[in-house]
Amino acid sequence: MSSKYSKNILQRFSIVLLALTVLPLLNGCQHDEDIVETVDPLPSSSGHAIISTVASDFSSGATSVVTVDQPRTVVNDISPTISDITVTTDGKNIYRIERFNADNITKFSLENPGVAIWQYSTLDSGEVGSSNPHDFVVASDSKAYILRYGKAKAWVVNPGATTAADFKTGEIDLGAYDGDGVPNMDKGIIVDGKLFISMQALDSSWAPQQAYVAVIDIATDTEIATGKSVINGIPLPVTSPEKMHYSAATGKIYIQGSGRLGFPPFTAAEYNGGIITLDPNTYEINMIVDDGDTSSHPYGNIADLAIVSATKGYFVGYNGWSDNTLYSFNPTTGDVNPTAVANIFAKNIADIEVDALGKLWVASQSDFGVIVVDPVTDISEDQIISTGGLVPDTIVFTQ
DSSP states (O other): OHHHHHHHHHHHHHHHHHHHHHHGGGGGSOTTTTTTTHHHHHHHTTOOEEEEEEOSSSSEEEEEEEEEESOOOOOOEEEEEEESSSEEESSSSSEEEEOOTTOOOEEEESSSSEEEEEEEEETTTTTTTTOEEEEEEEEEEEEEEETTSSSEEEEOOTTTOGGGTEEEEEEEEGGGGGGOOOOOOOEEEEEEEEEEEEEEOOOOOOOSSSSSEEEEEETTTOOOOOSTTTTTEEEEEEEEEEEEEEETTTTTEEEEOOOOOOOTBBBBBBOOOOOEEEEEETEEEEEEOOOOOOSOOOEEEEOOOOOOOOSOEEEEEETTTTEEEEEOOOTTTOOOSSSSGGOOOOOOEEEEEETTSSSSEEETTTTTTTEEEEEEEEEEEEESOOOOOSSSEEEEEEO
């Protein structure tokens, strides 16, 4: 079990508990009366939020599409499927990833998100065991990368392929980054022609080990020797890297590592995480927010990250089931405001992301919807964007 899986399991327990206690109170929740649910997404000059959603009992999942422009319109319960899903986008299309033991990616257009353009497997013919795809990173209309958490090799694929035979075009072997040959590649980001891939490197007990970032030249699909280790990649001072963002304002890649989340009474939390910066040219690493240690960890595990500007960012402090707090910090200095942003604390926060207007979207599974925060004032909008009968999980934005 990875720390990602640990967080998912903890979230699942908390959602079930919330379903039993909160559902009778839902009629009392405030949802934006100006948000209109429609059948098809309406145009939005500032893009759309694509949100993967899951049922409280994990019996199903779906997708929601919300206009960033106000008044907002929302389409919920698009293409119902399993619950172990996430979504990505190339800015114009939606890619739904079905993960453990489902092992496929489906492409949808924003104009018609309920009809699949294609669905392709993330396993080779005859390949056994789940590939457990975690990310789909698009470089162009004809090239993308599938990060397969359960396998040694990332795939190079053609997102414009019209047949399964034409989909996979190559692979990148990253097995050297973990003793068991499975580096647990999780997230990827492309900066200046290079693909940066984070790897959690779990041991046989699912505990996170030395984490790395591999750097790939997307022109040749070959690994770049960074000079930081004997196996080309960059060793990280945090474990369980999960979220990566590039800030043009600072010229840095920001990486959040969650350490190891506690799962009492079986495992205790380990505070080996934090927020680091990575220079995409020199590959230098700097720790800017440390999560602390066993005796002092003021924010809990640092479980998510969003960057607004050179001086404003957010992270999620994880203290336990449904006990997450939203904090703000300065991405340049690392200074943290220790007060909960917009009074968002003791909630189950699944994701935080920034839209094209610079506003922060908070996927609150405790509230069965999305809270939008203005970074200028750190005040949330009065009401919540409802994701229907399912809770929000992952948020991405089209252009």
